[in-house]
Amino acid sequence: MESRKHYTGLTDKQVEESREKHGSNVLTPPKRDSLWQVFIGNFEDPVIRILMVAVFLSGGIAIAMYFSEGIIEIAETIGIAVAILLATGVATWFVWDANKKFDVLNQVNDDTLVKVIRNGNVHEVAKKDIVVDDIVILEQGEEIPADGVLLEALSLQVNESSLTGEPVANKTTIESEFNMEATYPSNHVMRGTTVVDGHGVMQVLAVGDSTEFGRVAEKSSEKSEEPTPLDTQLESLAKFIGVIGFCGAAVMFTILFIKGLFFNPTYPTPELGQLGLIGAVIIAAVIMLAKVWVPVVYDVYSLQGKDKPLPKSIAAGGWGRWILYGLGALVVMLAIGLAFGVKPWDPHAWIPLGLGKKILSAFMASVTLIVVTVPEGLPMSVTLSLALSMRKMLKSHNLVRKMHACETMGATTVICTDKTGTLTQNQMTVYKTNFYGLDGERLSDNEYSKLLAEGIAMNTTAFLDFSDPEKVKTLGNPTEAALLLWLNDQGINYAESRESVTVIEQLTFSTERKYMATLVQSPTFGKKILYVKGASEILFGYCKNAIVGDKTVPIAEQQPTIEEQLLEYQNQAMRTLGFAYQIIEDDEPHFKDGRLYNTELTFLGIVAISDPIRPDVPDAVQRCFDAGIQVKMVTGDTPGTAKEIGRQIGLWTGKDTDQNLITGVEFAKLTDEEALDRVLDMKIMSRARPLDKQRLVQLLQQKKQVVAVTGDGTNDAPALNHAHVGLSMGSGTSVAKEASDITLLDDSFSSITSAVMWGRSVYQNIQRFVLFQLTINVAALIIVLLGSLFGSELPITVTQMLWVNLIMDTFAAGALASLPPSPDVMKRKPRDSNAFIIVPRMRTLILTTGIAFVVILMSLLYILSHYAGGIDAATPQGLDNLTIFFTVFVMLQFWNMFNAKTFGTNESAFKNLSKSEGFLTVGLAIVVGQILVVNFGGSVFRTVPLSWTEWIWITAATSLVLWVGEIFRAIKRRKEK
Numbered sequence: 001m002e003s004r005k006h007y008t009g010l011t012d013k014q015v016e017e018s019r020e021k022h023g024s025n026v027l028t029p030p031k032r033d034s035l036w037q038v039f040i041g042n043f044e045d046p047v048i049r050i051l052m053v054a055v056f057l058s059g060g061i062a063i064a065m066y067f068s069e070g071i072i073e074i075a076e077t078i079g080i081a082v083a084i085l086l087a088t089g090v091a092t093w094f095v096w097d098a099n100k101k102f103d104v105l106n107q108v109n110d111d112t113l114v115k116v117i118r119n120g121n122v123h124e125v126a127k128k129d130i131v132v133d134d135i136v137i138l139e140q141g142e143e144i145p146a147d148g149v150l151l152e153a154l155s156l157q158v159n160e161s162s163l164t165g166e167p168v169a170n171k172t173t174i175e176s177e178f179n180m181e182a183t184y185p186s187n188h189v190m191r192g193t194t195v196v197d198g199h200g201v202m203q204v205l206a207v208g209d210s211t212e213f214g215r216v217a218e219k220s221s222e223k224s225e226e227p228t229p230l231d232t233q234l235e236s237l238a239k240f241i242g243v244i245g246f247c248g249a250a251v252m253f254t255i256l257f258i259k260g261l262f263f264n265p266t267y268p269t270p271e272l273g274q275l276g277l278i279g280a281v282i283i284a285a286v287i288m289l290a291k292v293w294v295p296v297v298y299d300v301y302s303l304q305g306k307d308k309p310l311p312k313s314i315a316a317g318g319w320g321r322w323i324l325y326g327l328g329a330l331v332v333m334l335a336i337g338l339a340f341g342v343k344p345w346d347p348h349a350w351i352p353l354g355l356g357k358k359i360l361s362a363f364m365a366s367v368t369l370i371v372v373t374v375p376e377g378l379p380m381s382v383t384l385s386l387a388l389s390m391r392k393m394l395k396s397h398n399l400v401r402k403m404h405a406c407e408t409m410g411a412t413t414v415i416c417t418d419k420t421g422t423l424t425q426n427q428m429t430v431y432k433t434n435f436y437g438l439d440g441e442r443l444s445d446n447e448y449s450k451l452l453a454e455g456i457a458m459n460t461t462a463f464l465d466f467s468d469p470e471k472v473k474t475l476g477n478p479t480e481a482a483l484l485l486w487l488n489d490q491g492i493n494y495a496e497s498r499e500s501v502t503v504i505e506q507l508t509f510s511t512e513r514k515y516m517a518t519l520v521q522s523p524t525f526g527k528k529i530l531y532v533k534g535a536s537e538i539l540f541g542y543c544k545n546a547i548v549g550d551k552t553v554p555i556a557e558q559q560p561t562i563e564e565q566l567l568e569y570q571n572q573a574m575r576t577l578g579f580a581y582q583i584i585e586d587d588e589p590h591f592k593d594g595r596l597y598n599t600e601l602t603f604l605g606i607v608a609i610s611d612p613i614r615p616d617v618p619d620a621v622q623r624c625f626d627a628g629i630q631v632k633m634v635t636g637d638t639p640g641t642a643k644e645i646g647r648q649i650g651l652w653t654g655k656d657t658d659q660n661l662i663t664g665v666e667f668a669k670l671t672d673e674e675a676l677d678r679v680l681d682m683k684i685m686s687r688a689r690p691l692d693k694q695r696l697v698q699l700l701q702q703k704k705q706v707v708a709v710t711g712d713g714t715n716d717a718p719a720l721n722h723a724h725v726g727l728s729m730g731s732g733t734s735v736a737k738e739a740s741d742i743t744l745l746d747d748s749f750s751s752i753t754s755a756v757m758w759g760r761s762v763y764q765n766i767q768r769f770v771l772f773q774l775t776i777n778v779a780a781l782i783i784v785l786l787g788s789l790f791g792s793e794l795p796i797t798v799t800q801m802l803w804v805n806l807i808m809d810t811f812a813a814g815a816l817a818s819l820p821p822s823p824d825v826m827k828r829k830p831r832d833s834n835a836f837i838i839v840p841r842m843r844t845l846i847l848t849t850g851i852a853f854v855v856i857l858m859s860l861l862y863i864l865s866h867y868a869g870g871i872d873a874a875t876p877q878g879l880d881n882l883t884i885f886f887t888v889f890v891m892l893q894f895w896n897m898f899n900a901k902t903f904g905t906n907e908s909a910f911k912n913l914s915k916s917e918g919f920l921t922v923g924l925a926i927v928v929g930q931i932l933v934v935n936f937g938g939s940v941f942r943t944v945p946l947s948w949t950e951w952i953w954i955t956a957a958t959s960l961v962l963w964v965g966e967i968f969r970a971i972k973r974r975k976e977k
Contacts, residue, residue, distance in 0.1 A: 006499045007117045007135045007151070007201065008117070008119070008120040009116065009117035009118040009119065009120065009134065009135040010118050010119075010131070010133055010134060010135075011118070011119055012118070012119065014133070015118065015131050015134075018131035018132045018133055018134075019131045021132070022131065022132040022206075022207060022210070023207060023208050023209075023210070024128060024129070024131075024207065024208055025110075025127060025128050025129065025130040025131070025145060025146055025207035025208050026110055026128045026208050027208060027209060027213075027214050028208075028209055028214075035092065038092050039088060039089070039092040043088060078940055110126065110127055110128035111126045111127065111128065112126070112127045112143070112145075113125065113126060113127070114126070114127050114130060114136060114142075114145045115136065115137040115139070115463065115475055115476075116130065116134050116135060116136050116137070117135040117137070117201075118134070118135075121465070121466065121467060122137065122463045122464075122465050122475060123465060123467060124465065124473075124475060127145045130145050130146050130204060130207055131204065131207060132204050132205065132206065132207055133203060133204060134146075134203070134204045135151070135201060135202075135203055135204075136148065136201070136202050136203075136204060137199070137200075137201055137463070138156070138189070138195050138199055138200045138201065138202060139195060139199045139461055139476060140195050140196065140197055140198065140199060140461070140508055141194070141195065141196075141736070142194070142195050143192065143193070143194050143195075144158070144189045144190065144191055144192070144193050144194070144195065144202070145191060146191050146204045146205075146206060146207045146208075146211055147188070147189070147190050147191050147204070147205050147206040147207075147210075147211045147212055147213075148188070148189055148202035148203050148204045148205050148206075149187055149188055149202060149203050149205055150171060150172075150173050150187045150188070150189060150200050150201070150202050151173065151200075151201045151202060151203055152173060152200050152201040153171050153172050153173050153187070153198070153200040154198050154199055154200060154503060154505075154506045154508075155197055155198030155199075155505070155506050155507065155508060156170070156171040156172065156195065156197070156198035156199065156200045157169065157170055157171065157195070157196050157197040157198060158171050158189055158193050158194065158195055158196065159193055159194045159195075159196045160183070160184070160190065160193045169182060169184075169186075170186065171186055171187065171189060171200065172186055172187065173187050175187075184212075188205075189202055190211065190212045190213060191206075191211040191212065191213040191214070192211075192213035197508060197510075198506070198508055199461050199508065236302075236303065237770070237837060237838070239299040239302060239303055240303055241774070241777065242296060242299060243296060243299055243300055243303065244781070245777075245781070246293065246296045248781050248784075248785060249366040250366070251785065252362075252366050252784060252785055253362050253363060253366035255785075256358075256359075256361075256362035256366075257359060257362055260355065260358040260359055260362060261275075261278075261351075261355070261359075264355065264358070266354070266355075267351075267352055267354065267355045270351050270355075273337070273340075273341070273342040273349055274349065274350060274351045276333075276337050276340075276342060277334075277337065277342065277344060277349060277350055277351075278350075278351055278356075278359070279333075280329075280330055280333035280334060280337065281330065283329060283330075283333065284326040284327065284329050284330035284333070285326065286326075287322060287325050287326040287329050288322055288323050288325070288326035288327075289322075290314060290322050290325075291314055291317070291319060291322055294310070294311070294314045295310060295314065298310055385762055385765050385766055385769070385816075385817035386404075386406045386407065386762060388817055388818055389406045389758055389761075389762045390406060392758070393406065393742075393754070393755065393758050394745075396751060396754040396755075396758070397730075397744060397745040397746040397748065397751045397754075398742055398743075398744060398745070398751055398754060398755045398758070399730075399742065399743040399744075399745055400741070400742050401737075401740065401741055401742065401743060402741040402742075404741075405725050405741035405742050405759075406758060406759055406762050407759055407762050407763050407766075408706070408724055408725050408741075408759065409708060409725050409742070409755045409756050409758065409759030409760075410756060410758075410759025410760035410761070410762060410763045410825075410830075410831070411706045411724075411759070411763075411830055411831055412629060412706050412707070412708045412724070412725065412756055412759070412830060413628070413629060413630065413705045413706045413707075413830045414629065414630045414631075414632060414700050414705045414706070414707050414708070415624060415629060415630070415631050415632070415707075415708045415709075415710070415752060416632045416634050416693065416696060416697060416700075416707060416708070416709045416710070416719070416723070417631060417632070417633055417634070417709075417710045417749060417752070418633075418634055418635060418710055418711055418712065418716070419633055419635040419637060419642070419645055420478070420611060420635070420712075421478075421712055421729055421731060421747045422710050422712075422729065422744075422747060422748070422749050422752075423613055423614065423617050423633070423645060423649055423749055424611040424612060424613050424614060424645070425611060425612055425613070425614055427478070427611065427612075428478040428479050428481065428482035428575070428609050428610070428611050429482050429485070429609065429610060430482050430483065430485070430486040430607055430608070430609055431569075431574055431608045431609060431610040432569075432607075432608045433486070433605065433606075433607050433608075434562075434565055434605050434606045434607070434608075435448075435452060435579070435604055435605035436546065436547060436548040436549065436558065436604070436605050437547040437548065437549060437550065437604070437605070438452070438605070442490065443487075443490045443491075443492060447525075448547065448604075450524050450525075451529075451581055451604070452579070452604065453487060453490075453492045453494075453497065454497055454501065454520075454522060454524060454529070454531070455529075455531035455533070455579060455581055455604075456483050456484070456486075456487055456494070456533075456579075457484070457487065457492070457494040457497035457498055457501075458497060458498065458501050458503065458518050458520050458531060459516055459517070459518040459531040459532070459533055460476075460477075460480040460483065460484065460516075461476050461477060461480060461508060461509075461516075462474065462475065462476035462477050462480035462481040462483075462484055463475040463476055463481075463484075464481065464484050464485070464488065464494070464495075472485065472488065477509070478611075479575060479577070479609055482609050483577075483607065483609075486607075500523050501520050501521070501522060501523060501524075502520060502521040503518060503519075503520055504519040504520060504521060504528065505518075505519045505591055506518045506519070507591060507594065507595075507596075509534065512689065513534070513538075513594070513595065514534050514535040514538050514636075515532055515533065515534025515535065515538055515539060515596075516532070516533055516534060517530060517531070517532045517591070517596055518530070518531050519531075519584065519590065519591070525583070527583050527584070527585075528583070528584040529581055529582070529583055529584065530581060530582045530583075530584055530590060530599065530601070531579075531580075531581050532579070532580045532581065532582075532596070532601060533577050533578065533579050533580075534577065534578065535576075535577075535578065536562060536563075536566055536576060536577070536578030536606055537566075539578045539580050539601065539603065540555060540559060540578075540603075542580070542596055542599050542600075542601045543555045543580055543600075543601040543602065543603045544600040544601065544602070545600075545602045545603070546558040546559075546562075546602065546603035546604075547602060547603070547604060547605075552602065555603055558603065562578075562603070562606060565606060566606065567640065569606075569608040570637075570638045570640035570641045570644075571640050571644060572608075572610075572644065573610075573641050573644035573645045573648065574608045574609060574610045574611075574641065575608070575609045575610075575611065575637065575641065576606055576607065576608050576609070577606065577607050577609065578603065578605075578606050579603070579604040579605055579606070579607070580601035580602060580603050580604055581601065581602055581604060582599055582600060582601045582602060613645060613648050613649055614748055614749065614750070616748065616749075616750040617649050617748075617749050617750065618648070618649050618650045619750070620748075620749050620750035620752070620753045621649050621650050621651060621749070622650055623753045623826050624752075624753055624756070625650075626826060626827055627753075627756060627825075627826040627827065627828065627829070627830070628828070628829035628830050629756065629830065630680070630705075631651055631683075632682060632683060632684070632685070632696070633645070633646055633651060633683065633684045633685070634684075634685045634688045634692070634693050634696065635684075635685070635686055635688060636686075636687060636688055636689075637686055637687070638686060638687065639661060639663060639684075639686040639687070641686070642661075642684045642685075642686040643661065643684065643686075646683065646684050651683055651684070652683065652684065656683060659678065659681050660681055660682060660683040660684065661682075661683065661684050661686070662678070662682055662684075662685055662686075663685070663686050663687045663688075664685060664686070664687045664688040664689045664692040665687065667685060667688075667692050667695070667696070668689075668691075668692060668695075672699070675695075675699050676699055676702060676703065679696065679699045679700055679703060680700075680703060680705075682696075690716070690718055690719070691718070693709070693711075693716065693718070693719040694718040694719045694722055696719075697709055697719050697722045697723050698722055701722075701724075706724050706830065707723045707724050707725075708723060708724065708725040708726075708727060708752070709722075709723035709725075709726055709727065710727045710728075710729070710744070710749075710752065711726070711727075711728060711729070711732065711736050711739075711740070712728060712729035712731060712732030712736055712747070716728075716732075716736050716739075717736055717739040718739075720736060720739040720740045721739045725741050725742065726739055726740035726741050726742070727740055727741070727742045727743070727744055727752060727755070728740035728742075728743045728744070729743070729744055729747040730743055730744055730745040730746065730747055731747055732747075742755060753826070756826065757821050757822075757823065757825060757826055758821050760821075760825040760826070760828075760831075761819070761820075761821035761822060761825055763831065764822075764825060764903070764904045765816055765817055765819050766817075766837070767837060767839075767842060767903060767904065768816045768819070768900045768901065768903045768904070769812065769816045769817065769900070770837060770838065770842070771842050771845060771846060771900050771903050772812055772816060772893075772896065772897055772900035773812070774838075774846045774850075775845070775846050775849045775850045775853070775893075775896060775900075776804070776850075776893050777850075778846060778847065778850030778851070778854075779850045779853040779854055779857070779889075779892075779893075780796075780801065780804070782850070782851075782854045783795065783796065783854055783857055783858070783889075784796065784801070786854075786858060795857075795861055795871065795882065795885055796885075796886060796889065797941070797942050799937075799940060799941050799942070800886050800941055800942065803933060803941065804889070804890060804893070807890070807925075807926050807929060807930075811922050811925060811926055812897055812922065812926075814918065814922050815897065815918060815919045815921075815922035815923060816897070816900060816901065816919070817918075818916070818917075818918025818919060818922075819901060819916055819918075819919055820912070820915055820916060822904075822905065824905060824907075825904075842903070845903075849896065849899075853892055853896075856888075856892070857885070857888065857889060857892075860884075860885060860888060861885060864881040864882075864884065864885060868881055869881060871885070873942055876944070879942065879943075879944050880944055880946070882942060882943075883934060883942075883943045883944050883946060884946065884950065884954065886934075886941075886942075886943065887930065887934060887946065887954055888954055888957075888958060890926075890930050891930070891954055891955060891958035891959075892958050892961055894923070894926055894927065894930075894958070895958055895959050895960075895961040895962040896961050896962075897923065897926075898923075898962050898965070899961065899962060899965040901916075901919065902965070902969060906969045906972040906973050906976065907969065907973075908966060908969060908970075909962060909965070909966065909969075931951075934946055
């Protein structure tokens, strides 16, 4: 027998002293790389390493030319070095900033509210504020916040699988019932474990890192991040573009190499020995760079569906090994050359330094073409888009715990929602009581009233918090708390009853039992009394009599009246509870296998409890319908209650039939084939049990639906786990939150529609960036290839291409990722989650716009070459013309960014532009950056300052890209009308 004692808990002063002595209840976060380590880590990128090699080679040649010819040419070396630092610096900033945001989000768990007793009253405090010696109240479904010893334990079972692998461990304060073989003592509970049944009171012994969970936190918090469908799509896209980029680079290097050696009027054609030495160097370089080009070859196999694992020497081998291999091959080839009379130590045996610089420039240009063509920033851009969305979704009450859920919500086709707290306000109040022995439904000093008051006070797990004298706060189950509020309104102090009454045994409420029972030793009556409350139709089976007025009648006599009242309340979408009791005269057990046993209860009456729907729900449900998303309500309430709520929110209409409604029992009886035929028509499932909800989710997934599920209880965890996206309630249990991907902080269904809108907008923003980036890639690839084939030198230099890559990859990613969500996405049907990210319209725009830019730029290049003074960088006019060409190229992409902003709509690019602060900021940064590069880039960027007249002409002429797009969109809008 366990008695419920009165606890005063710690005082505010004792709390501070305990925190000072034992620390706070926060786990030390895992060590993150410092800003410097993140920065250095970016140099692991193979492309960056190639550029580093190019910098050292370029610098070496510049030094050699200075000592041999007295010429200083280090501008390009400095330019590439600066571009590398900019690229790695920006990447470092984004990673560091994202880590900070994720750390903030991960700290939300420390803010979970926990019920404690302090200063003699029940309070809710943040989990992180728990201290040693705190008295904590534990309830079913809640995560235990710290290590502690139990002071009370009523039917308490704890899931210790996070620490021991044991899903259910019985806990008790009765020493004779201790399990001596248990990993942890039977009267101890540990942080991170979960109450699966019953409830109790614990005194905290250890907090934070001192807890058992804190000691193993590093291993227990390990997660394996599986790639999402979006990640897989983008990886395939990156591989495809990478193969194209490397092929283009190889072609360009070959062209420039042949032109430089054999069609160079400045230098004579190299001799055979010179060709042999340069060939040896190139072969050695190819071997040294095997870790770069071999994976590209394997990407070709992957794109053909022939996945082959990379050789271990490439996948796991370090760069040093391949550099040694390359140097070894070079030594061998030099030795062979020596045997044929080639003397590598003789400077004349090598090609002239100037010609070597040309070949090195060709190599650097080829590498830079890869940098520009391959969207190495694409994964970062997607992560940035999702991270920004996570942060902004938090403002609309969506706490995203798993990043992929942002985008997956946009593909949702079915939402399975619970009722209480999501569709309704979860503000339970007693609407009406029907206690058949109570005069005027007011408690008095008679025996019947004392039975009711004691039964309601003891047969519950709820509490009232009187900290705020102006408003009593309810803690625990809302329905049970409503009964305590009713007692309080009747002038009864429930806490006094609890302190004086001894609880002998208890069955907490569960969806399987549908009732709660508590056996107490009552000081009021001097006897043992069994109090039961729950679904009336269940209690009828355990009842023999009913109290009506001042007499006791057989239950069958009163049952028709009770059932008529129940139906009336249920038709008004109210929750009803029946109440019964039994005076226990014997010592026989009355609980068996988690059920009532050997009872003859007396029915006391029923209570109707109302929970009105949220005002915003009907509109939110209609938005889901407009977006092509089905809504299915899954609730434990009766069919009548469920249908009434469905009618109020617009889910249940006059056209619906029994085909659209089912109970959990009926659903369980259906075979999988029968259920699959009916599952899409089903709108409401009433009297649902946990496994019914999980089965519904799995059947919908078999029908190729993308399913989102809401839930707030431990019993919802299976369905939340199996759904594509699980949405827990902010007021729900820790188990439900842990199983979910998104937590709705305001418990509102309208927040779900906001999540759908964000998900669709995120995916659309990703498509916009891909469209914008690939348009640049197509234009840059063709221009550089044509320029290398027909021109004497590249129209765009290495440093210029790196600058374009920086602003058009990294900066534009931020601009397009930061676009606000558009409500218009909710007027479309859900996208096909298996479709390729580049839809036909995107492919058309990429090719037509990219080729159009090539035509414009090549025409401009022809005009500048033949009619405007040429493009020889050695002359002032030629340098001015090359600067104009470079600026036109950048400004064309700048204006096209506005066109990309409108992809997925036919709206004007200027619509809601004032609300797109991030887009405008980045756009301004691109223009200002280009002005600075042109005016101060000098020999590093091969630019000279342009006049204001030239800037105006360039800006006006290139803006035609935007105006042409605006005209096309206006025409389409007119056709739609």
